[in-house]
Structures are given as structure tokens and as C-alpha cells.
Amino acid sequence: MAHLPHLVTDLGLILGAAGIMTLLFKKLKQPLVLGYIIAGILVGPHIALFPSIIEIENINIWAEIGVIFLLFSLGLEFSFKKLVKVGGASSIMALVEVVVMLLLGYLAGKLMGWSTMDSIFLGGILSISSTTIIIRAFDELGVKSQRFAGLVFGVLIVEDLVAILLMVLLSTLAVSQQFAGSEMLAAVLKLAFFLIVWFLAGIFLIPTFLKRASKLMNDETLLIVSIALCLLMVILAAQVGFSPALGAFIMGSILAETTKAEKIEHLITSVKDLFGAIFFVSVGILIDPAMIVTYAGPIAIITVVTLVGKFLSIAGGGLIAGQGLKTSIQSGMSVSQIGEFSFIIATLGLTLNVTSDFLYPVAVAVSAITTFTTPYMIRFSEPLYRSVEAVLPARWIASLNEYSSGAQTINTTSDWKLVLRSYAINLVVYSVIIIAIVLLSAQYLNPFISETFMNGNMGDLVTTAITLVSMAPFLWALAVHHPQEEAQGRIWANRNYRSLIIVLEFARIVIAILYIGFLLHQFFSVQVAILVGLVIIALMGVFSKRIQSFYIKIENRFMSNLNERERSEARKLHHTLTPWNVHLTSFEVPATSVVVGRTLVELQIREKFGVNVAVIERGERTLMAPTRHERVLPNDKVYIFGTDEQIASFKEFIEAEATRTSDDELEKEEIKLQGLMVSSDSVLLHKTIRQSGVREKTKGLIVGIEKNGQRILNPDSELVFEEGDLLWIVGSPWRIKQLEATKGKEHV
Template sequence: MTHLPNLILDLGLILGAAGITTIIFKKLKQPLVLGYIIAGLLVGPHIAIFPTIHEIENIQIWAEIGVIFLLFSLGLEFSFKKLVKVGGASSIMALVEVVVMLLLGYLSGKLLGWSTMDSIFLGGILSISSTTIIIRAFEELGVKSQRFAGLVFGVLIVEDLVAILLMVLLSTLAVSQQFAGTEMLNAVLKLGFFLVVWFLAGIFLIPTFLRKASKLMNDETLLIVSLALCLLMVILAAQVGFSPALGAFIMGSILAETTKAEKIEHLISSVKDLFGAIFFVSVGILINPETILTYAGPIAIITIVTLVGKSVSITAGGLMAGQGLKTSVQSGMSVSQIGEFSFIIATLGLTLNVTSDFLYPVAVAVSAITTFTTPYMIKLSTPLYKFLEGILPEKWKRSLNEYSSGAQAINTTSDWKIVLRSYVVNLVLYSVIIIAIVLLAARYLNPFITDNFINGQYGDIVTTTITLVFMAPFLWAFAVYHPQKEALGRLWANRNYRSLLIVIEFIRIGLSILFIGFLLNQFFPVQVSIVVGLAIVGVLAVFSKKIQKFYIRIEQRFMMNLNAREIKAASKMHHTLTPWDVHLTSFDVSHESVVVGRSLLELQVREKYGVNIAVIERGDRTIMAPTRQELIFPGDRIYVFGSDEQIEKFRKFVQSEADLQVERDRAEDVKLQQLVISETSPLLGVTIRESGVRERTKGLIVGIERKGQRILNPESEFRFQVNDIIWIVGSPWRIKALEAVNNAVIDIR
């Protein structure tokens, strides 16, 4: 009989057990993750009824590969653009939850008498929810289209990034074995630096490579190339001191921005499922049932802390973000579980030998219990909301409603805010790029040149010259480039701001000179660096136009790669919707646009310009076939369907009217205001059209509350009655002026 290696025997046993439990759990309609864990428990060394694996060490290596591909797959679904599109509400909710659960986990561990490191890792384990379990529960319950589901998806995106940060911080803490604020700050800055470098370099290089090689790639080749890129980033991350899982996640998020993202995700799914199953089975193998029985009390306590802590913290975060009681409660009840990232954090503690053996099975047990409770928690969210609404005092409910409405104010963005934000973004991005180029030149390029081509000082000169060529476009962008020329021009037109703008320009130029000095100081004495640096500034000034053209080409290539998926989607939409001499195009609504706050009925775009607004994109929400009562908000992307002449006419209308509006009206906030009709109000008994509220306040009535019922976007023939609460999107000072005109007979809140 031919001898089989134990690795193959173990792998066959693992996959056989996983296959059987998968079928059973599919039949029971339970999460497959729990089935894999139970399969590992059955074939592990702690249960002798079934065949047992021979070499746990080999299985742990397979499990590490599983973590890599699991994180790679999560990165493919992540996309940094999704993080940018996540609203402030989801970010606030996620951050509140993470902070609260880190604290509760740590305190729970200390109260149970655990060590400091066990308590810290417990906090990290409890702070991250399970994306897989939540998505599956939403699909089964049919709530994916509800408002709170969108908020929860945003929370999960932020949590994924926080989990990566936690892995870095916990690794640093485990190595140092002390709360060193300096080391933690260095770890965060180091992570941020490499994230920016990897993302910018990846987006610039990888989509271009995939596009140029696309004709040579079939499914097999694309799969191999994707896995190779993943493992190369894993190696790179390990080389600079990060976990391999982080490298896999970063490469996945880079590939998520390419046109091949969906194809790669489809091809990688089988590989991910295979190694993911091995990982989760290995989780079960490490569980000792006796440990779970021994720590049944702590497991029960930690489960309650997880269910209550996550629900309350997310609900509190939602209320802080102005999302209302119902949405906040539904969101909080949906994320009360732990999952994949929690296992990875627990595995990290074991790998670093800083956590006790019992913490891992305790985390798995809590995850199993909270996985089962997730659907029931979601179902109980609505009854809980009704219960809370019934017991809360009217004053509290009114305050929550007012706060929720006030948090939805639409604030105009000032020119200063636009310009300063662009300066800060440029400062961070170009500083990181320039520093990365200098460090690469000093550590790798210079040794390569001096060892293989030119020795001594001449080798340093050659290295400096090559590095300056690569740095030049980014130095120019750092010191001279103005991405917000229109806003900057409006500020420059005001003489009061010119001196400050000049100071900012000098600061940018001064920092650029310091970067040149930073490069020269790597190879030459300080005195030589100063003299040569000033000479280099002069040379760069002479070749400024050529450097500018080169930089613009770099920026265009980067933006084309970054927006490749959207460009491809738009081109498909363009070809499928142009049977006549018409097409679909899109443009963004600026904060100053005159269409902001106005409904499609009011704009009458079809009647006046012959075009149709087919789709409105608002953050991560897409409004298909919007009704005539739909309002336009700043930052919306509207898709307009019509001929070239009609679209151009509509575009000119929006832009010219926006310019006139900016000149005519002073800068002001637009907020959601509340008015109550009294018995002596002149608006009593008149219709919305007759009231003249729109003309007087330059606002729009978007809702009316009457006897506890809410009417959204009322018709213009709607008549006001006593105690009607009117909701107006408009300027606060104009609404107060309306109050004065009516001799304060309208009660304004």
C-alpha cells in the first residue's frame, strides 16, 4: 500500500467533515461558519469518537493561508471609494460602538480576573461585528432595502478598516508589552503612511497593467495573476512589519477599483471558500469542550455584554448622528454579534503567545451564540422601538425629533473650506509620495548603483539626479498646483484674503525646499545640501511648464484608473440607452446650484428643456426613476436623458442660474425649520400655493404633521389647519423675517 503523507490524510478528513456539516447546516438553514467550527471540533484531538487529524501544525499553516484569502476577498468587497461614500452617521455609529465595546471588553476581562493582555484582546474581539452573518440575516428577513440596512452596511465598512487598525495596534502592544503612547502613535502613522503609498502606487500601476494585458488573459491567467499580486503584497506587508492579512486586504481593496474586480471576485470565490473552510475548521480543532464547560459562566456574561453593549452603543451613536429612534434601534439590534475578524484577532493573540488558551474557545462560543440570536434580535427591533416610544415622555420624543431634523440641515460649503481642504489633501498625499521616493532611493537605489555601476560620490550624484526626476512632478504639485482654481480665484478677488493666501503659498514653497534638502541630506553634508538645494529650485522653476505637463499626465492616468469601473459602467449604459439621437449623461450638483432644495416638479425640466432625470445617486443610495416630488440635494449625481442640444441647454441653465444666485444671495445656511400654525395665523385655512411661503422664504415645504400623522411632500392645494406643524427647507433668517411680517402670530420652533 502506498504511503500517504499525513497532510493529505488530514486535509481529506477536514474537507470530508466540512462537507457533511455543510449539507446538514444548509438543511437546518443555519450559518455555514458554525458548521465548519463543529466539524473541526469533531475531528479535533479532544473528541475521540471520530477519526482525528494527525498534525495540527500543518493545518495551522493551511489556516493562515485561509486567513490571507479570506481577507483578500473582503478587500475585493471593500473598496476605498465605499469608505469615502460612507455617511457621517455610519462613521459616528461605528466609532461609538468600537470605543464602547473596547472599554466593555477590557472591563469585563478585568472583572473576571483575567490578565491585562487577555482583557485588551477581548475588547478587540467584541468590537467587530460579522459582515457575513448580517448580510445573510438581512437577505433572509427581506430588510436589505430598508433605511437602517444602508446605515448598517456603512457601519460594517468602517468596522473593517478599524479591524485592520486594531490588528496593527494589538500586534504593537503585544510586542512592547506596555501602553507606550509613542509606540502606538508610531504604529498608526506607519500604517497610514504605507496605506497611502500602497494605494496610490497600486491604483497607478495595477489597473494599467491589467488593461494592457487583458487580451492575453483568460480566466485561468487572471486567477493566477490575482493570487500572485495578493501574495506579493502579503510578502511586502510582512517585510515592513505588518501582518500578512493586512497585505491581502490592501491588495483586494486596490483590485476592487479596477474593471476586473467582479471577474476576480468570481474567480477567487472558490479558492476563498476552500481555504476559508479550512480556516474555520481549524478554529473548531483548537476548541477544547472542557474549556467551554469550565468557562460557561464567563461565556454567558460576555454574551450578554456583547448583545446589550453593541445594541446600546450603536443605538446611542445613531441618536447622536440624528438618525431618529426607530432607525437607531433597528441598527443597534442588527449588529449584536461577533464573527470573522474576531476569530482573526483571537488567532493573532495565540500566534503572538500573549493571550491565554481559554480566550480563543470563549470567543468562538460567544460568536456561535450571538450568530443564532442575530435574526431574532433584528425581528425584535421594531417591537422594542414601539415599546420605547410608548414609555418615553413626550418632551423627550419631541426633543429627539427636533434634534433628528436639525441634524439633517444642508450647509453650504464656503470657498475657504474648499480651498483649505484641497491644501490639506495635497499636503498629506504629496508629502507621503515624496518621502517614499526619497526613502526608496536611499535604501535601495543608491546601494544598487554604488555596488554595480558607480562607486563613491559620483554614485550619490547619479542617485540624487534620478530621484529628483521622479520627485519633480510631485514637488511642483506640492508647491504650485491649485486643484480648486475657481474657489481660489473668488478668494483672491477679495483683497482682505490676499495676504493670507500669499503666506500659504510661501509656506508651500518653503516645505518643498525642505523636501529637497531632506533628499540631499541623505548623501551630502548640510552645507552642500543648502547650496545645491537652492540651485535645484532654480532649475525646477525653469522647467516648470514641462514638469506641469508631466504631472498632469500622471494625474490623468491615476484618475482614469481610479474611475475605470464607473467609466465602463457609463459606457455600457450609454450604448444600451441610445436607440435614437439621445443619450444618458451625468453630472454632479454643486452646493451653490440653484436646483438645490427644489423638487423635479418645481424645476419642470421635461417641460422646459425636454430632458428626463432618470436616476439620482445620493451617497451610496440610488434613486431609480425619481418621482416629481423628489428633491435635489447638494452632492447628488443626476443622470439626464436627452439629446446633445437638450442636455447642453439644461446644463447652461443650471450653471448660469447658479452663478447669478451666488452673486445675488449672501452666503447662508439652509436648514429644516419647523413652524406651528396658531389660531390667529394668517396662514390658517389657505393653501400652500396661496400662502406664499416659498416666495417669502425661498424655501420649500417638505412635510406637514397633523394630529400625529405625517404627510411627506404635500400637494400645493393642501390647506393649513390649526396646530399643523409645517416643515420647511429654507434659510433660517428668511423664515424669521416671515415671522416678523406676520406679527409673530406663527409659532416658530
């Protein structure tokens, strides 16, 4: 009989047990992750009822591959653009939760007498919620369309990124065995540096490669190429000193910006499911049931800390972010569990030999308990809100509602904000690129040229020349390029600010010169570096137009690759909806457009221009087939269906600015949601919204009315104001107060 390797036997046991548990847990309608963990416990070395795994070391290798594919798949769903679109509220809630749970986990560990490292890792384990479990629970309970669900999804996206950062920080802490602020800061800066380099290089190179090779790729080839790219980034991350999982996550997030993202995600699903199952079974294999019994007390304590701490931190973060009591409580009740990343962080502690053996099974036990409680907590979130609302004093409820309304402030973007933000982004991005080019040149290019072609000063000169040519476009962009030229021109028109603009421009040039010196100092003495630097600056001035042209090509390629996925989706939509001589196109509504604040029925777009409004995109919301009463708001993306002539006519209309009535309106105003009470002597009393002239007097929009204890959102223009009505107006605060001050003057 031929000898069968233990690896094959062990893999057969793992997948056999996982398959049986999958069927059982599907029948019980429970999360499959728990089934995999229980399967691992049954085939692990601690239970003799079933055949046991022989070589656990080999299984650990399979498990590490499972982590890589889990993180790669998560990166494909992540997308850096999703992070950019995550609202400030979700970010605040996620950061509050992570900080609170890190602190609570550490304190709980110390109070139970655990070591400092065990307590720190416990805080990391408790700080990240389970994306898989929450999404499954939302699907089963049918709450994905509710407002709090969108906030929770944003929280999960931020948490995933924080988890990656935590893995880097915990690894650094485990190696140094002490909390050194300088080392932690260095680790964070190193992570940020490589994230920017990998993302910029990846977006510039990989979409272009996939596009040009698309004719040669079938499903099999695309699967192999995507896995190869993933593993190459894993190798690169390991070489730089980061975890392999980080490299997989980064490559997934880069591929998420390409037109092949959905296809790759579909192809990789089976591979991810296979190795993911092996990973979660391996989690169970490492659990000693006797240890869970021994540590039943700490498990119960940590479970309570998780459930209560996550609820209070997320709910508190929601209140701080102005999301209202109901939404905050629902969000807090939804994320009270730990999951995949918690296992990965626990595995990291074991791999680095810095945590005790009991921490891993304790974390898994807490995850299992909180997974079972998740659906019930989501289901009871609304009853809990009603109970809390009934207990809280009316004054507190009113204060919370007022704070929540005040938090919905829309601030107009000033020219200074645009210019300073563009300067900051330019400085960070181009500095990272230039430093990366210099370091690559010093570490790899110079040794290669010296060993292969020429050494000594001649080799240094050739290296410097090649590096400068590579740096030149980015040096020009750092020192000269104006991404917000119009805004800067408007600031320059004000003589009071010209000196500040000159200082900013001078600072950019000085920083560019310092980077040239940084390069030259790698190969030459200070005196030679200064002399050569002056010559280089002069040459860059001579060839400025060519350098500019080359940079513009690089920028256009990058932006084309970055936005190719959206353009591809728009083209698909275009081809789907254009059977006649018409097509679908989109316009972003300028803040000064005449259409802002008006309903579709008021605008009469179909009657005047012959086009149809098919879709309105508003932030993360997509309004399909908007009703005639839908109002158009600033920065809405409106999709229009019509002929070229009709669309051109509509384009002129939507881009026309609203007529200004006074010089004061030339200045940008603060816009807030503000309440106005209709009193017995109010100028608004017994008038309809249309008759009241609120729009003209406040340059604002009535978005809601509280009438007789009822809240009316987007009220009809024929609604009549009565005494005691509370109007909610989005507009200029001083204009609204001015209207309020006219009480009795116009009332008859």
C-alpha cells in the same frame, strides 16, 4: 500500498466534515460558519468518536492561507470609494461602538481576574461585528431596503477598516508587552504612511497593467494574475512588518477600483470558499470542549456584555449622530454579535503567544451564541422601539425628535474650507510620496548604484540626480499646484485675506525646500546640502513648465485609473439603452441651479426639452424612474435620455443660476431643517402651499407637515394650512424666523 502524506489525509478529513456540516446546516437554515466550527471540533484531537487530525501545524498553514483569501475577498467588496461615501452617522456609530466595546471587554476581563493582555485582546475581539452574519440575516428577514440597514452597512465598512488598525496595534502591543503611547502613535503613522503609498502606487500601476494585458487574459489567466498580485502584496506587507492579512486586504481594495473587480470577485469566490472553510474548521480544531464547560461562567458574562454593550453603544452613537430613536434601536439590535475578524484577532493572540489558551474557545463560544441570537434581535427591534417609546416621557421624545431634525443640517461649503482642505490633502499625499521616494532611494537605489556601477561621492551624486528627477513633479505640485484655483482667486479678491494666502503659499514652498534638504542630507554634509539645494530650486524654476506638464500627465493617469470603473459602467449602460440616435448622459445639479427645489412636473422637462429623466442619484440612494412629484435637490446626479441637441439644450437650462433678488443673497447662507407652527393669526392660515409664497419668502422648501397627528412627507402644493399645523422647512433660518414674525400683518 503507497504512503499517503498526512497533509492529504488531514485535508480530506477537514473537507469531508465541512461538506457534511454544510448540508446539515443548509437544511437547518443556520449560518455555515457555525457548521464549519462544529466540524472542526468533531475532527479535532479532543473528541475520539471520529478520525482526528494528525498534524495540526500543517492545518495552521492552510488556515493562514484561508485568512489571506478571506481578507482579499473582503477588500474586493470594500473599495476606498465606499469608505468615502459612508456617511458621518455610520462613522460616529462605528467609532463609539469600538471605543465602548474595547473598554467593556478590558474591564470584563480584569473583573474576571484575567491578565492584562488577555483583557486587551478580549476588548478587540468584542469590538468588531460579523459582516457575513448580518448580511445573511438581513437577506433572510427582508430588511435590506430599510433605512437602518444602510446605516448598519456603513458601520460594517468602518469596522472592517478599524479591525485592520486593531490588528496592527495589538501586534505592536504584543511585541512591546506594554502600552507605550509613542510606539502606538508610531504604529498608526506607519500604517497610514504605507496605506497611502500602496494605494497611490497601486491605482497608478495596476489598472493600467490589467487594461493593457486584457487581450491576453481569459478567466484562468486573470485568476492566476489576481492571486499572484494578492500574494505579492502579502509578501511586501510581511517585509515591512505588517500582518499578511493586511497585504491581502490592501490588494483587494486596490483591485476593487478596477474594471476587472466584479470578474475577479467572481473567479476568486470558489478559492475563498475553499480556504475559508478550512480556516473556520481549523478554528473548531483548536477548541477543547472541556475548556468551554470549565469557562461556562465567563462565556455567559461575555455574551451578556456583547449583546448589551453593542446594542447600547450603537444605539447611543445613532442618537448622538441624530438618527432618531427608532433607527438607532434597530441598528443597535442588528450588530450584537462577533464573527470572522474576532476569530482572526483571537488567532493573532495565539500566534504571538501572548494570550491564554482559554481565550480562543471562549471567543468562539460567544460568537456561536450571538450568531444564533442575531435574527431574533433584528426581528424584535421594532417591538422594543415601541416599548421604549411608550415608557419614555413625551418631553424626552420631543427633544430627541427636535435634535434629530436639527442634525439634518446642510452646510454650504465656503471657499476657505475648499482651499484649506485642498492644501491639507496636497500636503499629506505629496509628503508621503516624496518621503517614500527618498527612503527607497537611500535604502535600495544608492546601495545598488554603489555596488554595481560607482561608489563614493560620484555614486551619491548619481543617486541624488535620479531621485530628484523622480521627486520633481511632486515637489512642484506641493509648492505650486492650485487644485482650487477659482476658490482661492475669490478669496484673493478680498484684500483682508491676501496676507493669509501669502503665508500659506510661502509655507508650501518652505516645506518643499525642506524635503529637498531631507534628500540631500541623506548623502551630503549640511553645508553642501544647502548649496546644492539652492541650485536645485533655481533649476526647478527654469524647467517649471516641463515639470508641470509631466505632473499633469501623472495626475491624469491616476484619475483615469481611479474613475475607470465608473466610466466603464456608464458605457455599458449607454450601449444597453441606445438602440436609436439617442443616448444616456448625466449632469450634477449645481447648488445655484434654477431646477433646485422644484418637482419634475413643475419643471416640465419632457415637454420643454424632449428629454426623459431616467435616474436620479442622491448620495448613496438611486431613484430609478423617479415620479413626477420627485423634487430635484442640490448635488443630485440626474441621468438624462435624449438626442445630442435635446441634451445640449437641457444642459444650458440646468446650469443656469437662479435669479438673485437682493445683494444679501450673494453671500452663502446656512441651510437648516426648521419647524414653523401655523397659529390663529398666521399669515399662512387657510392658504395652500402654492398661495402661501413660502418658497419665495424663505428661499426654502416645505419638506413635511405634521397635521392632526399625521406626518405628511413632501406634501402636495394644493394642501391647505390649518391652525396647529407644524411645517418643516429646509431653508435659511433667519428668513423662516422673519416669516414667523409677520404674524397678523398680512392675515385678513
